[in-house]
Amino acid sequence: MNDLTKLTLKQALDGMNSKEFTSQDITKSHIDAMAEFKGLNAYITETPELAMEQAKASDERRAKGEVGLLEGAPIAMKDLFCTQGVRTTAASNILNNFVPEYTSTVAQNMFDQGMVMLGKTNLDEFAMGSANITSNFGNVINPWKRNSDDKDLVPGGSSGGSSAAVSARIALAATGTDTGGSIRQPAAFTGITGIKPTYGRCSRWGVVAFASSLDQPGSFARTVEDNAIMLQAMAGYDAKDSTSINKPVPNYMAAMTGDIRGLKVGVPKEYRMDGMSDEIAKIWQDGVDWLKDAGAEIVDISLPHTKYALASYYVIAPAECSSNLARYDGVRYGLRVEGDNLDDMYEKTRAAGFGDEVKRRILIGTYVLSAGFYDAYYNKARKVRKLIHQDFVNAYQKCDVILTPTAPSGAFAIGENNDDPITMYLNDVFTVPASMAGMPGISIPAGLSNDGLPLGLQLLGRPFDEETIFKTAGVMEKAANFIAEPSMVFEKAA
Numbered sequence: 001m002n003d004l005t006k007l008t009l010k011q012a013l014d015g016m017n018s019k020e021f022t023s024q025d026i027t028k029s030h031i032d033a034m035a036e037f038k039g040l041n042a043y044i045t046e047t048p049e050l051a052m053e054q055a056k057a058s059d060e061r062r063a064k065g066e067v068g069l070l071e072g073a074p075i076a077m078k079d080l081f082c083t084q085g086v087r088t089t090a091a092s093n094i095l096n097n098f099v100p101e102y103t104s105t106v107a108q109n110m111f112d113q114g115m116v117m118l119g120k121t122n123l124d125e126f127a128m129g130s131a132n133i134t135s136n137f138g139n140v141i142n143p144w145k146r147n148s149d150d151k152d153l154v155p156g157g158s159s160g161g162s163s164a165a166v167s168a169r170i171a172l173a174a175t176g177t178d179t180g181g182s183i184r185q186p187a188a189f190t191g192i193t194g195i196k197p198t199y200g201r202c203s204r205w206g207v208v209a210f211a212s213s214l215d216q217p218g219s220f221a222r223t224v225e226d227n228a229i230m231l232q233a234m235a236g237y238d239a240k241d242s243t244s245i246n247k248p249v250p251n252y253m254a255a256m257t258g259d260i261r262g263l264k265v266g267v268p269k270e271y272r273m274d275g276m277s278d279e280i281a282k283i284w285q286d287g288v289d290w291l292k293d294a295g296a297e298i299v300d301i302s303l304p305h306t307k308y309a310l311a312s313y314y315v316i317a318p319a320e321c322s323s324n325l326a327r328y329d330g331v332r333y334g335l336r337v338e339g340d341n342l343d344d345m346y347e348k349t350r351a352a353g354f355g356d357e358v359k360r361r362i363l364i365g366t367y368v369l370s371a372g373f374y375d376a377y378y379n380k381a382r383k384v385r386k387l388i389h390q391d392f393v394n395a396y397q398k399c400d401v402i403l404t405p406t407a408p409s410g411a412f413a414i415g416e417n418n419d420d421p422i423t424m425y426l427n428d429v430f431t432v433p434a435s436m437a438g439m440p441g442i443s444i445p446a447g448l449s450n451d452g453l454p455l456g457l458q459l460l461g462r463p464f465d466e467e468t469i470f471k472t473a474g475v476m477e478k479a480a481n482f483i484a485e486p487s488m489v490f491e492k493a494a
Contacts, residue, residue: 004029005169009073009226012172016062016072023062023072026172027055027116030074034118034170037488040141042165044079045087046119054116061114069233071114076171078162079120080127081107081217082206086117090208091125091135094328094335094353104206105238106175106217113233118171122161125355126325127177127210130185130427132160133414134357142190142411143168143486147452151413156186156427159220163190166220167486173221173230177207179214180313181407181431184443187220188406188456191445191484193477194220195227198463199438200245202231203238211320212243214313214435224444224473228252231466247464255467256474261295263472266399270306271430273408280405280455283447287403287457290479291472299399303391308384309433310426315368315381316436321358322365328353389437392460401472402460404430406443410453434460442473445482454484 004026007015015021031048051074058072082088082100089095103111111117124134131154132140140160142153144167155164159176163186166174176183178196187194195218202217209215219230232252238244267288272281292298330336330349337352339345354362368377395402408429434441440463443456457476461469 005033007172008223009172009221009229010223012073013071013229017067023055023058023116024052026072027051027074030118030170030172037143037168037170040143040164040168041138042121042140042161042168042170043076043119044089044091044122044137044161047086047117050086051116051118058114058116068112068114069229070110072116073114073172074116074118075110076118076121076162076165076174077107078123078159078175078177080123080177080208081175082208083107083117083120086120088120088208089136090127091123091137092353092355092358093136094349096136096335098334102206105203105240106207106234109236110233115233121165121174124158124160125358126208126321127158127179127182127215128321128357128361129157130181132157132186134355136355139414140164141414143488144191144411144453145487153411153453154189154414156189156411158182160186162220163187163192163194166190166192166222168488173219173226175217175234176220177215177217178435179210179317180435181428183218183220184431184441184456184458185407185427187443188445188454189411191454191482191486192220192222193224193227193442193444193473194218195231195442195466195469196435196440197231197235197466198440200243201235201440201464201466203236203241203244205238205240209324211317212324213320214317224442224470224477225253225256227442228256228470245464250467252466252470255471257471258475258478260291260472260475263296263401263468264299264399265291265296265472266299266301266395266402268301268303268306268395268402268404270303271404273429277409279449280408283455283457284403284405287446287476290476291403294475294479301395301398301402303395303433305384305387305391306433309388309436310429312381312384312388313428313432313436314364315377316385318361318365319369319378320365321361322369325358325362385436388433392434392437392439396462400462400468404458404460406430406456406458410449410451410455430458439463440466440469442469444473444477444480446476446480447482448484454482
């Protein structure tokens with residue numbers, strides 16, 4: 001593998017600034033690496049010709065002194081972000097050949113800062129899943145392997161294509177979306193760093209919707225600093241998104257001072273769940289010790305409604321999914337399967353267009369929104385969500401950030417949990433509460449399991465205080481000193 005693919009985003013930007021190599025050099029290296037690791041199925045649509053055109057244009061801008069935050073960096077885009085002239089599928093058959101005539105705000109912000117787009121990454125269909133096994137374009141494979149066997153592992157979901165691409169060194173960084181943990185959990189499974197910013201920090205305009213009150217764009221990269229650069233480029237107010245918050249975007253890189261003396265770190269007792277593995281408990285304690293050694297104060301906190309978060313999430317998210325996906329009917333765009341009449345066309349189109357998990361969530365959502373069950377389920381879940389939000393508000397009166405595990409285990413093998421949707425949903429048990437409350441969170445790799453797989457720790461912060469998250473995560477990252485590489489990358493390099 002070419003050494004240019006092993007650089008962090010910051011190292012790549014510095015290298016281009018100092019004229020050690022060009023954007024065309026590093027872009028070509030990543031395109032070659034994508035071909036070598038095609039078996040991971042991380043990309044749905046690769047755009048090598050477009051990427052080289054963009055890299056050439058970036059080199060020309062750099063020669064004139066026009067340098068954006070992401071100038072010349074080859075980056076992957078989750079296939080939920082609309083990109084003008086480039087197929088955007090949401091990993092669904094119903095959008096198999098959809099080519100948008102516009103670009104999402106986040107993608108445009110990144111293009112404006114000089115990004116080179118390598119392609120559109122694979123995901124769970126319409127972002128519904130925790131393992132990236134529900135895609136119409138096939139499973140994504142985690143570049144890591146267990147010590148105990150050679151089975152292919154899931155990369156986490158829904159943004160598994162993005163996390164696998166960054167972990168396998170076939171993208172410097174990537175975008176993702178997080179509805180209930182779909183950035184943080186795959187970041188943990190693939191040994192990289194991923195941030196979900198505060199709801200409203202990044203525009204959702206032009207991002208294919210799953211659950212509108214929960215979806216939030218964010219990023220994957222191999223370091224905390226790289227994610228700070230990514231979020232700096234992605235974030236900002238957008239009048240086209242009614243949920244976008246009109247607040248200035250801070251300098252996230254400047255926030256990483258390395259000094260967290262006096263910072264109060266909350267440890268919620270409710271996250272110490274029955275049956276938690278010893279290795280997850282140990283890595284969590286390691287995180288506590290690292291922050292304490294850096295001068296932070298550890299505070300016991302309570303988030304009492306945590307136990308209701310998963311159940312209420314799986315009422316609210318399917319309800320919003322049912323509403324959002326009603327637009328895919330074969331009339332205006334996407335797949336159309338002709339029928340004997342209009343109703344028959346609707347039924348045949350949606351039956352052929354949606355996969356099993358999407359159908360399952362549409363059915364659940366339609367049920368909880370129906371006249372007889374709206375108050376019993378949907379309204380009750382909304383009230384519980386308010387209580388979960390208040391838990392975080394109360395907790396942040398005692399602490400500045402909250403430290404938890406990211407996921408209850410390391411990556412599992414493809415097919416291991418397929419027959420049990422409930423077991424699959426439990427992968428989000430540590431990430432869903434913050435999503436329900438709209439809080440920002442980051443996952444960083446903190447160590448390896450007994451089976452040699454990466455385990456992540458999660459830091460949650462106050463709304464729009466991503467600066468403190470980045471500062472704290474930077475200290476943890478240095479203490480963890482996670483330098484392990486995925487099996488496939490290590491073997492290729494050898």
